[in-house]
Amino acid sequence: MRIFGKGRHRPSASWRQATDRAFTLIGDGRYEDAGALLTRAADLEPWLSESWFNLALLHKFRHDWEQARAAGLRAVALLDRETGAPDWWNVGIAATALQDWPLARRAWQAYGLRVPGAAAANGEPVGMELGSAAVRLSPEGEAEVVWGRRLDPARIEVLSIPLPSSGRRWGEVVLHDGVPHGERSTAAGHSYPVFDEIELWAPSPVPTWVVLLEAATEADRDALEQLAADAGFAAEDWSSSVRLLCRMCSESRMPSDEGDGEHLDPHDHSEPGHPGPLGHRTDGQLWVPERECGVAAPASLVKGLLDGWVADSPDSRDWRDLEEVC
Numbered sequence: 001m002r003i004f005g006k007g008r009h010r011p012s013a014s015w016r017q018a019t020d021r022a023f024t025l026i027g028d029g030r031y032e033d034a035g036a037l038l039t040r041a042a043d044l045e046p047w048l049s050e051s052w053f054n055l056a057l058l059h060k061f062r063h064d065w066e067q068a069r070a071a072g073l074r075a076v077a078l079l080d081r082e083t084g085a086p087d088w089w090n091v092g093i094a095a096t097a098l099q100d101w102p103l104a105r106r107a108w109q110a111y112g113l114r115v116p117g118a119a120a121a122n123g124e125p126v127g128m129e130l131g132s133a134a135v136r137l138s139p140e141g142e143a144e145v146v147w148g149r150r151l152d153p154a155r156i157e158v159l160s161i162p163l164p165s166s167g168r169r170w171g172e173v174v175l176h177d178g179v180p181h182g183e184r185s186t187a188a189g190h191s192y193p194v195f196d197e198i199e200l201w202a203p204s205p206v207p208t209w210v211v212l213l214e215a216a217t218e219a220d221r222d223a224l225e226q227l228a229a230d231a232g233f234a235a236e237d238w239s240s241s242v243r244l245l246c247r248m249c250s251e252s253r254m255p256s257d258e259g260d261g262e263h264l265d266p267h268d269h270s271e272p273g274h275p276g277p278l279g280h281r282t283d284g285q286l287w288v289p290e291r292e293c294g295v296a297a298p299a300s301l302v303k304g305l306l307d308g309w310v311a312d313s314p315d316s317r318d319w320r321d322l323e324e325v326c
Contacts, residue, residue: 034058039055053072089178092107102123131149154178158170161296175200207326210294210325231301233298238293
């Protein structure tokens with residue numbers, strides 16, 4: 001995180017000492033004290049882009065987006081290279097947080113990304129087609145990695161149904177940092193970065209429900225997920241999709257497929273035989289009919305959705321204990 005000058009001249013010893021001490025304080029969460037030191041460093045070496053980059057970084061940590069944008073613009077004005085500088089990326093994050101779309105577009109282009117000419121009515125860039133990624137919600141708390149669709153380099157729309165402990169909902173858009181912390185790989189060999197959430201960018205009006213299902217087969221479970229998707233909402237079998245991982249495993253390269261039956265994933269720190277958030281494995285059986293399922297749907301629809309699912313195959317399906325949890 002310590003960025004030192006390489007261009008016009010070597011920064012002074014006082015600048016280095018103030019900067020080093022500031023980042024130590026940032027690591028301890030003492031942002032106010034760090035800010036005073038980084039402001040002093042910028043006063044000492046105002047012609048160094050690194051002075052302003054470091055201040056912009058601090059303001060990003062504090063979610064002070066006006067200050068982050070201002071410091072970031074000072075940093076990029078002093079750059080000695082045209083593209084690829086992380087200074088532009090931080091400007092893009094700040095501009096996205098503030099919905100300053102002309103500046104966001106300029107920042108991504110200056111970084112070297114292709115930004116299509118299309119824009120929404122409010123100027124928001126659309127059609128960047130960055131694909132899927134994972135995002136770590138509440139990275140400093142009870143972190144949870146969920147799947148989503150990248151809207152642009154700084155935002156992800158959450159497509160998984162987060163657990164209630166995250167305080168997040170299906171369909172929300174979160175602002176995320178630019179440096180991935182970990183990867184998730186698939187059996188097909190594709191790898192997807194895991195970005196850390198910075199803050200909620202756009203909330204979702206759709207509540208999260210938890211329900212216990214009796215699904216005789218995987219096909220029965222799949223039918224509910226498809227029924228919810230066809231209605232424009234979502235259902236997710238948390239008994240299969242949730243794993244408990246330590247931080248080291250979560251921030252490494254991890255397969256996204258869950259173990260089944262007697263397969264023991266050495267990175268899974270949950271307990272065998274417990275459906276739902278406590279574990280995704282079973283005690284040797286290939287299928288456990290009782291499933292803990294998350295459902296993202298309006299209150300006016302959720303019971304009808306579940307009843308319709310049961311009505312399609314009443315001998316193999318049932319539900320109980322529906323509860324709104326987020």
